[in-house]
Each structure stands twice: as C-alpha cells, then as structure tokens.
Amino acid sequence: MTDKGEYKRDQNYLPDRITADGRDGWPVEPGRYRLVVARACPWANRAVIVRRLLGLEPVLSMGIAGPVHDERSWSFDLDPGGRDPVLGIERLQEAFFKRDPDYPRGITVPAFVDIPSGKVVTNDFAQMTLDMSTEWTAYHREGAPELYPEKLRDEIDDVAQKVFTDVNNAVYQCGFARSQEAYEHSYRKLFSRLDWLSERLADQRYLVGDTITEADVRLFTTLVRFDAVYHGHFKCNRQKLSELPVLWAYTRDLFQTPGFGDTIDFAQIKEHYYVVHKNVNPSGIVPLGPDVSGWLTPHDREQLGGRPFGDGTPPGPPPTEERVPAL
Numbered sequence: 001m002t003d004k005g006e007y008k009r010d011q012n013y014l015p016d017r018i019t020a021d022g023r024d025g026w027p028v029e030p031g032r033y034r035l036v037v038a039r040a041c042p043w044a045n046r047a048v049i050v051r052r053l054l055g056l057e058p059v060l061s062m063g064i065a066g067p068v069h070d071e072r073s074w075s076f077d078l079d080p081g082g083r084d085p086v087l088g089i090e091r092l093q094e095a096f097f098k099r100d101p102d103y104p105r106g107i108t109v110p111a112f113v114d115i116p117s118g119k120v121v122t123n124d125f126a127q128m129t130l131d132m133s134t135e136w137t138a139y140h141r142e143g144a145p146e147l148y149p150e151k152l153r154d155e156i157d158d159v160a161q162k163v164f165t166d167v168n169n170a171v172y173q174c175g176f177a178r179s180q181e182a183y184e185h186s187y188r189k190l191f192s193r194l195d196w197l198s199e200r201l202a203d204q205r206y207l208v209g210d211t212i213t214e215a216d217v218r219l220f221t222t223l224v225r226f227d228a229v230y231h232g233h234f235k236c237n238r239q240k241l242s243e244l245p246v247l248w249a250y251t252r253d254l255f256q257t258p259g260f261g262d263t264i265d266f267a268q269i270k271e272h273y274y275v276v277h278k279n280v281n282p283s284g285i286v287p288l289g290p291d292v293s294g295w296l297t298p299h300d301r302e303q304l305g306g307r308p309f310g311d312g313t314p315p316g317p318p319p320t321e322e323r324v325p326a327l
Helices: 042-054 093-099 127-136 150-168 168-174 180-201 213-221 226-230 245-255 268-277
Strands: 032-036 061-065 110-114 120-121
Touching: 032 042, 042 127, 042 213, 093 110, 093 120, 110 168, 127 213, 150 168, 150 180, 150 213, 168 180, 180 245, 213 226, 213 245, 226 268
Parallel strands: 032 061
Antiparallel strands: 032 110, 110 120
16 A cells, blocks of 8 residues: 555566476476466456467366455365365465465465476466467467467557556556545546547457457456446446446457356356455445346447457367356
8 A cells, every 4th residue: 555545566476487498497388387266366367268268278277266265365165175186285375385485475366386396486467378378389279369469569568558557457446445535546547548448449349450369358357347346346436337338348249259258257256356355345245236148248349340369260168177157
C-alpha cells in the first residue's frame, strides 16, 4: 500500500526462464516440468489458455490447486489425499522452499516446477506465456497459432502493457484501495481504458492484427471475470461487461473459441475471491449469480473478418482430467 491507500502489486518474481538453449540451467525438455495453476486466478488462466492453444499438454503436465488458500499458499485440496499426484506436495509453498528455504515473497501461480528436483523454476507469469510461444516451438502441436509473431511484437507489447496497467491490475487497485481517493483514481483509469478498448475493437475482431495473439489472452482473463467478481466484489460498477456491447461481444467470441471458455470455472472463480478476500467480504458468502447462459449467445463478431488461428487450426478437446464443468 502507498501512503495514499493505493494497492501496489509486488512484481518481483523468480526470474529464471525455461529456454530451448537452457541458458539459465533449465532447458526445455518434454515431461520435465509441471505447470502449477489455479482455475480461479486470472494470471494463471493465461498460462492454461496458451498451453491449450499451443497443444503442449503431452509435454508439459499441469497441476491444479484449489480455489481457496490461506497465508501459507495455494494447496492441492482438489487432488486425492490433498497432494499433487506428480510433485507429491500438499502446498505450492513446498516447491518454493525447496528452491529457497528463506523465500520471502508471495507464493503465486502460475509457476513452473522442475519435477526431478521439486524446485520452482519461475513464477514470472508474463514471461512464462511468451516463452511457451517462443521457446517451446519444437513441441507445439501441428496447426498451433502464432500468439507472439515477431512482426507484431512491439504492438502486442504496447497493448499488453496498457491492458496490464489499466485493466488487469486496475481492478485489484479498485478492490483493495484503502482510501476513497485511491479507489476513484483506479476506477477512472479502468473505465477510461475499457472505453479505449471498445473503440479499438469496434471495427477489428482482435486486439492486434487479424488473429488471436498474446494480447487477447491477457485481456480475456480479466474480462471473463468482470461480472462474476470485479463488478460487485471490487466495486468496478460503472457498467457490467454485459452492458458494454463491443467488449461483451468480443469476450463472448473468445469464450466460444476452443482453448478459452473451456478453461473457465465460474464456481471456482467466485469461491476464491469471495472467500479468500476477508477484508473485502468478511461474511465469506459467495453469490449465486450472475446468470452465465449469456456466454453462449451469438456474438456476430465473425462479420468483422479475422481468422482466429491464422493459418493454424483450433486445439482439440482438453484432456478428460482437465475439463471444467459445462455451462
């Protein structure tokens, strides 16, 4: 928190990278690493989507933590016996402490864990998805899309930074503000950027170019949670997403695209925010709404053209053990 009551996110993460040349000591190897996520977390949701779109499931396993955690970190309470079946741990914290017994920062998802040693490699969520696109290319599925094409990287980076500052992080700044001034500043920043995005997307189907890119993945994971959590729980209530015609259609378009909506579990999302954030919702009561049937209604964004996967193809269905409940 700042002196003005503004929420400041700790952005110091383990900086190691898993790369094709292994320059940080962590070479790309099929079956060596486990991606640990939580369905509830928007930052982890990015990695789940990118892994699906690129078809990395056969070479990069995924552990799924439950939606509720305590101060000791995310736990594997969805798994039999409360332990991750591959890493054999009850809490993600154990993998961080294997890397550094005195690890001083938050235990966050997503995280890459080295299976042989049980150590966390990195939890730098922004770099993780970029590396999945650029360093794991030898293991991409046939027909995998280019989510971070070299010729568009400057524009993708620019848009993604605006989205992070004014949307992804701003909803948290609204929700965790400790002064009226800090809240109102973040609120105005958020909705000003949503208006800008509405204008940008009014005549083009995707944020950058005519295909889905990393920029769309990063925006989607916040927008898909907007009405269920951020509108009420975080006081981001100028409008619901469903009251912003362009962004509502855009997000439904992505939701109905293989690899996006099939990673979303609204029940886990709501349980996490409304139960864990006791300072925002002391009762711990989880709302029953909103109605989610609208996510499957026609969006008509095809009329703007665009090719979701470029010259590639949609991913197949998710593995049985990774499927989320159907709407």
